[in-house]
Amino acid sequence: MRKAAFFDRDGTLIHDVNYLSRLEQISLLPEGIAAASWCAQNGYELFVVTNQSGVARGFFDIDFVQKTHAAIDTMLQSRGIVIKQCYFCPHHPFEGINKEFIKDCSCRKPKPGMLLQAAQEHDLDLSQSLLFGDQESDFCAGRAVGCTVYNITHYTHKGR
Numbered sequence: 001m002r003k004a005a006f007f008d009r010d011g012t013l014i015h016d017v018n019y020l021s022r023l024e025q026i027s028l029l030p031e032g033i034a035a036a037s038w039c040a041q042n043g044y045e046l047f048v049v050t051n052q053s054g055v056a057r058g059f060f061d062i063d064f065v066q067k068t069h070a071a072i073d074t075m076l077q078s079r080g081i082v083i084k085q086c087y088f089c090p091h092h093p094f095e096g097i098n099k100e101f102i103k104d105c106s107c108r109k110p111k112p113g114m115l116l117q118a119a120q121e122h123d124l125d126l127s128q129s130l131l132f133g134d135q136e137s138d139f140c141a142g143r144a145v146g147c148t149v150y151n152i153t154h155y156t157h158k159g160r
Contacts (some may be wrong), residue, residue, distance in 0.1 A: 001123050001124060001125035001128075002045055002116040002122065002123060002124055003043065003044050003045070003124070003128040003129050003130075004044055004045045004046070004047055004084075004118065004119075004122070004124045004126075004129040004130070005039035005040075005044040005045070005046050005047070005127055005129065005130045005131075005132065006047050006048075006049050006118070006129065006130065006131040006132070006142065006147065007035070007036060007038070007046065007047070007048050007049070007083075007118075007131075007132045007133075008048075008049065008050055008109075008114060008131075008132065008133035008134060008135070008138045008152075009048050009050035009072070009086075009088075009136035010050065011133075011135065011152070012029065012032050012132055012133055012134050012137065012138070013028065013029060013032040013033075013036065013048065013072065013076075014026050014027060014028055014029060014032070014072060015027045015028075015029055016134075018061045018080075019054045019057075019059045019060070020054075020060075020068060021059065021060060022086075023067065023068065023071050024036070026068065026071055026072060026075070026078075028033075028072075028075055028076070029152070031152050031153070032132065032152055033076075033079060033081070035132050035150070035152065036076065036081045036132075037079065037080070037081055039130065040080070040081050040082065044066065044112065044129070044130065045084045045122065045124070045135045046081065046082065046083050046084055047083065047084055047085055047086070047087065047118050047122075048069065048072075048083055048085075048086040048087065048088075049087045049088075049100070049109070049114040049115060049118070049131075049141070050086070050087070050088045050089070051088070051089050051108055051109050051137070052065050052089060052090050053086045053089075053090070053091065053092040053095070053101075053108075055090035055091075055098065056090060056091055056092040056095065056096030056097075056098050056101035056102055056103050057092060057096045057097065057098075057100055058096065058097040062090060065088055065090070069086040070109075071085075072086075072128045078134060084122065085118065085122070087114040087118055088114075089105060089107040089109070089113070089114060091103050091104075091105045091107065091108050092108075092147060093105075093108070109135075109137040109140070109141040110136070110137040110138075110140030110141050110144070111136055111141065111144070112142075112144040114141070115131070115141055115142070115144075115145050115147070116145060119145070121127040126146050126147055127146040127147075128146075129146075129147045130142075130147055130148050130149070131147040131148070131149045131150070132149075132150045132152050133149065133150075133151070133152060134151065134152050134153055
């Protein structure tokens with residue numbers, strides 16, 4: 001089994017612009033880059049786990065989420081950081097215009113569904129894994145499966 005570092009997307013790897021709507025809005029957060037770089041150098045496989053209820057709410061579609069992740073991947077790869085896979089939850093439990101995505105699912109953080117799916121698909125040891133986020137929902141998902149969690153807004157590399 002391998003160890004993983006899970007990263008929330010908005011507010012952790014990239015600046016949170018409240019429902020990203022154009023690829024030009026993507027800008028990497030220095031703290032997220034520092035954490036991802038350290039994790040990659042120390043044998044962690046990197047994953048993104050992100051709630052994207054904007055799909056359910058009709059702000060953007062799944063294709064846009066995938067294009068966003070491809071753009072982020074390109075930006076990170078130029079810095080020597082490789083994301084193994086991006087997982088996202090397009091659901092919202094009760095709000096939205098896209099009825100297909102209005103549901104109380106197991107993948108929306110604070111539930112740990114995306115982490116569990118990644119662990120199963122990639123043979124990951126969650127007890128040896130890390131989660132970086134900026135919201136309590138991120139930390140709850142990580143703690144639920146035994147990950148060590150870090151608040152990216154307090155992260156500074158100190159030889160961890």
